[in-house]
Structures are given as structure tokens and as C-alpha cells.
Amino acid sequence: MNTDLLRSVRKSINEFGLNALRPNLEATADFLNNSQYVPVAVFGRFKAGKSSFINTLVKQQILPVGVVPVTAIITKLRFGPEDKAVIHFFNESSRTVPINEISTYVSEKENPENKKKVVEVDIELSSLKYCEGLEFIDTPGLGSVFRHNTNTTLNWLPRVGVALVAVSVDPPLSEHDVALIRELQRLTPRIAVLLTKADLVSAAQLSQIIDYTKLQLRKELNNEFEVWPFSTLEGQSSLQQNFISEVLKPLVRRKDSEAENIKEFKLNSLRDECLGLLKLALNASQSSDDTRARLRTQIIGEKNNFYAIRDEFQMLAREHSGRTRPFIFTKLLASKEDLESTLNADLKAHLKEWRGSLWALSRQFETWLEESFHREMSALSIDQSGTFIKPLKDFQSSISRAVQGFQLRLASSVKAALNIDLKSIEFIADIKVPASPDVSFSRLFDSHIDILSFMIPVFIFRPLIERHFINSLRPEIEKNLSRLASQWTETINRAIFSMQAEAEKFVKDQLKMVDGLLNTSASATARLIEAINVLDAR
Ligand SMILES: Nc1nc2c(ncn2[C@@H]2O[C@H](COP(=O)(O)OP(=O)(O)OP(=O)(O)O)[C@@H](O)[C@H]2O)c(=O)[nH]1
């Protein structure tokens, strides 16, 4: 029954070119074919505490965790009589390794940009006996500098069974989490929020955050979601026990019916999306050339004209990118005084140790300048990187809203013209936190002093020379702060324009598909009616 429906959907997608549905189709097919276990996947922003959460459930530090983005590979964990890990590679080979070697394959540090070509890692643990029938999936965090990791997770997303969205108490629910949950709603009926790091706030604050999260989700998605506080700390076993007894144990008990529910939901959701598009095509195919042309104007026409939308996106990107440099430079200038006093003190300490001719002193000064500026500027850059990406985050919000606006307009024009509900696919504009730019320096000392250096008796002029060194600090600091601002601006703006390009491509693909469907000719009518009847009957 399920497989018949899936076959019919696949046939329609192929026959009528409904390409936007393909990822969902393949994932649903996989889900129906290989669902021995109920997959419980943990998603969320990088560093939300996903791997730590799973380590707590399996009662050992098996997955690598850390203060920088860590998980790079989809990692599955389930019960098995003996502990073992199997690494699956792109070339379809696999290797069984001791479980203490897992991080060699799954962590960004030890397997950068997935150089080892790992598809996924399958782990069996005897400690998961109490969760027999479930399979936990640790996913790479979203939104980190490692775009390839985000892609790994987004590509995997349609395979979700039960979804746990990890949101740390600090900061609470973001727009990004909401977009993720919105997309998950197409793919599974079982979504819960895992409120991680609950130990960082008091009990009263925790309950406020839970209420806030529920309220926001209700407002944004018009739906109720469970929110489960969690902490991995040893002293928090009551939260851990609560999660196990209220969420995991019931899941284990009802695993067969859960799996059935999820399968049915996935298939129905795919079928509904497919039906919406087929009905659109059918309407067009039954219309005269004139009506078809009118429908296209009405639906795509002025309101959803690609070029107008592209202009809007470009304007948004220009507006936002224009604000980047002033924002970053102001933030950097705020550190100027601190920087000056640190460097001043450091220079004075070093001056006492420097010896030799003016030429030798100048070289020592230059070396010191280069090293100390590099250190201080890099530290500043890393320290402030969270703040510097604000212009990018602002742009993400604006462009996501603009894409959503387009989708709503498109859906409502389709509804108004044809009374068909068009389901939309979520656009997830991903923030790529740029790596700190390199800090670089120009030559720092006037060359004419070098030329005169052998003529100047250092013992007389030493105080003057020292003053000259000290006085040259401030302009150097200003110059380098300005240069750092430019480097960050370039990095952030590049990310803004690439996000804009992604949004454009998304809209273009959607319009192309709808436009193609609205162009369906009368010759397809009979085939469309048949396809719709088949799907409607199920
Ligand atoms: N205080 C506190 N810290 C936690 C908790 N859970 C995780 N952390 C810390 O948060 C940081 C990130 O944890 P990870 O488990 O690596 O986070 P992740 O979501 O798997 O990160 P990625 O794999 O990079 O996406 C680590 O420094 C953990 O020690 C918690 O319950 N309480």
C-alpha cells in the first residue's frame, strides 16, 4: 500500500518534472525501505550541545565535543550486544574501528572538510539496551564557519524520524531555529525542542525560557511543541531521568506505531505537495492559450516577476553591505584605548632589553611591532567575531523574510486564481560565520632613518629614539584597526552577497517549476487527471 503510493508519486515527479520534490521523495523512499529503527535525530546550531546530549544518554564520552564546531559527520548510535563502530566511506567501502577512534573520523579537527571521505558512522553500544529499537543521530551543527557541515545536515534532513531540535538556554530560540522547525514540519509529525545547558540558568529563569520558547513557536508556527530542558552535568540527573522516562521510554514502548505514524505522515506530506503541483498543471492544461497566458500573468506576472524580486534582493544586499564597515569600525575603535595602553606597556618593557646601533634598534622595534600587533589584532578579531557577524545576521533575517514574502504571494496568487493550496518548501538562509581574516602589516618605519642610522650616536639620542618608537604606536594602531575593519567588511559582505545569490537561485527554481507547470499543454490533460486520481484515491 505504502510502496504503491510511493511508486505513483515517483512516477508523477518524473513525468511532470516536479524537481523540487525530489530530495523529499528519495528520503521518504529510504525511510520506508530501511526503517528497522525509529531514527531520533538531534539537530540545531553548532555548539548547542547535541553530541554532549547523546554522550549523556549512552553514559560515555563517545562522541567528540568541544568549544569550537566539532561534529562533521552524520553519526548513528543504537543498541548492539558488543560495542563497535563502522565507518562508511564514499567509495562504498567500510571499516570497523575501536570506539575510541571515532573522533578520528567524525570531528572537524581530525577530519577537516571530510578529507577522509566518510559518508556516515554507525555505532552499536551495549549501554543503549534501554533504548532498543531507537537509533540516535548526531548531526553537524548548523550555521558554523564550516559550510560543508551545514550542507551535510541539510541534505540529511528529509531522512528525519523523530526530531529533537537542540536550543541552548543561552541564547534562546533564534529565527534560525524557527526556520529549521518550519522545514522539519514538512518532514515529520514528531518534533520536540531540547533546551540544552539548563544548568546555566536558575530554576525560575529556566521556566521563563521554556514559556518563552513555547510562546514564540506558537506565534511563529501556529503549533504547540514540547520543550524538554536538559543538562549534561552530573548534578542534573533529575532532568536527565525526566527526559528518559517522559520521552525515550514511551518512544521505545510505542516504537512500531511511532514508525508507522512517521511513515504515513511523510508519504502524505509528499503526496499533498505533489498533488498541489499536479492540480496546478491540470488547470493550465485545461485552459485555452489565452487563459493560460492570463493565469501566468496573474500568478507570476508583476507580483512575482523574477527580475523585480532579484532587484529587491540586490537592493537589500546593497543596503546591508553598506552598513557593514561603519558598524565594524565603530566596534573596533572602542578597543583602541585598551589596545594602546597594552602595547605601550609592552613596548616600554621591551625597550629596556634592546641594545645596539639605531639600525639594530629599529629592526628590534619592527620585529616587536609585527609580533605584538599580530597577536593583539588576532585576539581582537577572534574576540569580536561574534559581534562582527551582526550585519550578516541582520541580512539573513531580511532576506529570509523577503523569500517568505515571495512564497506567500505565490501561494496566494495560486489560491486566488485556481483555488489550489500550494505547499511551500522552506528557504533556510544559512549563516556562514566567516573565519577571522588574516592580519597583515606594512613596513612600519621610515626608511630615511635607516640611511642616517650609522651617523647617529645612540647613547646621545636614545631617549629621542625611544620617544619616536612610542609616538609611532598610535598611528600604527589606527592604520591597522582600519585595515582590520576593511578585511572583516570584505569577509562579511562576501557572505551577504553569497546568501543573496542563494536566495535568488531558490526563487528562480521555484518560479521555473511553477511557470513550467502553468505552461502545460492540453495534450497532458488525460495523463494529469489519471495521476491526480491515483494519488487522490490513496
Ligand atoms: N554547562 C553546560 N555546558 C554544556 C552542556 N552540554 C554541552 N555543553 C558544552 O557546550 C559545548 C558544545 O558541546 P557539543 O556537544 O560539542 O555541541 P554540539 O552541538 O555537538 O556542537 P557541534 O558538533 O559543533 O555542532 C561544549 O563545550 C560542552 O561542554 C550542558 O548541559 N551544560
Ligand SMILES: [Mg+2]
Ligand atoms: Mg557535535
